[in-house]
Amino acid sequence: MTIIAAADGSALGNPGPAGWAWYIDDTSWHAGGWKNATNNRGELMAVLDLLWSTADSDEGLKIYCDSQYVINALTKWMPGWKRKGWKKADGKEVLNKDLLASLDEALSGRTVEFEWVKGHNNHELNEAADDRARAAATAFQKGTAVPEGPGFVPAGTSAAPAEDEPAEEPTEPSLHEDVLTEPSTAAAGSATTVVSCRVPSTVADELVARAQSRGIHPQEFLAELIGRSLETE
Structure with missing residues (x-):
């Protein structure tokens, strides 16, 4: 198709x-x-x-x-x-x-x-x-x-609930909306999870610009940021 x-x-x-x-x-x-x-x-x-x-x-x-x-x-x-x-x-x-x-x-x-x-x-x-x-x-x-x-x-899949439809309240405040995850498999064979979320367009533009400056895909750059952030927790 x-x-x-x-x-x-x-x-x-x-x-x-x-x-x-x-x-x-x-x-x-x-x-x-x-x-x-x-x-x-x-x-x-x-x-x-x-x-x-x-x-x-x-x-x-x-x-x-x-x-x-x-x-x-x-x-x-x-x-x-x-x-x-x-x-x-x-x-x-x-x-x-x-x-x-x-x-x-x-x-x-x-x-x-x-x-x-x-x-x-x-x-x-x-x-x-x-x-x-x-x-x-x-x-x-x-x-x-x-x-x-x-x-x-x-x-064939369902979209996120419309804004006027009731949705489950988050247990704590979140900066992002409609966080979705789905199982995936990395090239090396290890289990991974694809995470997507909504961010302001200005933030997305900055992520894209920084990724381009390093010659990598924005998703790869974002994964690095998340990894480094977790390591410093």
Whole structure:
């Protein structure tokens, strides 16, 4: 089977308060953003977060984008940029190099199809992603909470309880919401647990930036932070 999603970005002012979002259906979507960024960064980040979110799935991925820049960058221009050390034909550094390098890594080994759709043309998935990206950008503009969504929920599984549904009260205050765990197996064969949680977009951006500076995946960097924190307890 193939996961079908739309990814979109929005910037109020371009650059300005910006948001990104990907959307599969009402039970499986995610959004975030920044206080100041460009529309292109939002478009790229939406695809990147979708790839990260579905990294553990063995299904193919089809992504609808209304940005020809994103599709061309990832399917046509990237090999040449990499050969030239992430430089353009004029010798200048490629814009959004950090996100593009992460996308290059995230696409490795994945079966991903991109399809361009015209924006604001009643494409159901694209419109849903655009609405959520704009809502995230608006939240950063107003300084209100960002509607982040439930994240990736594989088909056939249940999403986290809606906000208006009663849920079990935590036994002690927590900084994170909707903490989920699932069994996994490490490459070396030792038992591990995959832990995911919601954090503010600013924290997520900082984790990604620090991981990129070391050339490792954000999940690997986060695992190191958790390990070091436990060792100092």
